[in-house]
Amino acid sequence: MSAPVFHALLPVRPAAPEDRSALGELDRATWSTLHAVQPRPLPPYQPFFDDRHRPEDYLVAEAATGEGQEIAGYLRLVPPTPLACNAHVRQIQGLAVAEWARGHGVARLLLRASYAEARRQGAGRITLRVLGHNAPARALYASEGFAVEGLLPGEFFLNGRYVDDVLMGRSLTD
Structure with missing residues (x-):
């Protein structure tokens, strides 16, 4: 299948249950050790949505293409913990x-x-x-006002080398 011809971005919307197949395909197609710490997904594939990954946790970007509307990307946004003292924070836990x-x-x-x-x-x-x-990704986040707030050196072992886990954050009140 050839790639869609990109025409224009549409407004971002919340994900819907019927997006599960397209989002799963996108997630598998974009998998890379550049950003993923989990092994490459193999069949049989797990459902994209489950009890911990609900449609309402995702924002979806669509593009008008020569073939209609296609999902161009997604972002997962969730509370980082269930603690009331942490309720003022949201965490991006996936962007593809x-x-x-x-x-x-x-x-x-x-x-x-x-x-x-x-x-x-x-x-x-x-x-x-x-x-x-x-x-x-780090350059994009920095250009959007995220600052490095922590570093876990050598936190992951990927492709035969240790890789740092960089914690970044930004205020939403600026």
């Missing part, structure tokens, strides 16, 4: 953009939509974790 949609501002659009959604949920702060060797 289809190869054919890269370079069109999809990730930045999803990030900015996540700030609005986190504020709507009452959050004043947003955090994420990114692998130290993922320079493109």
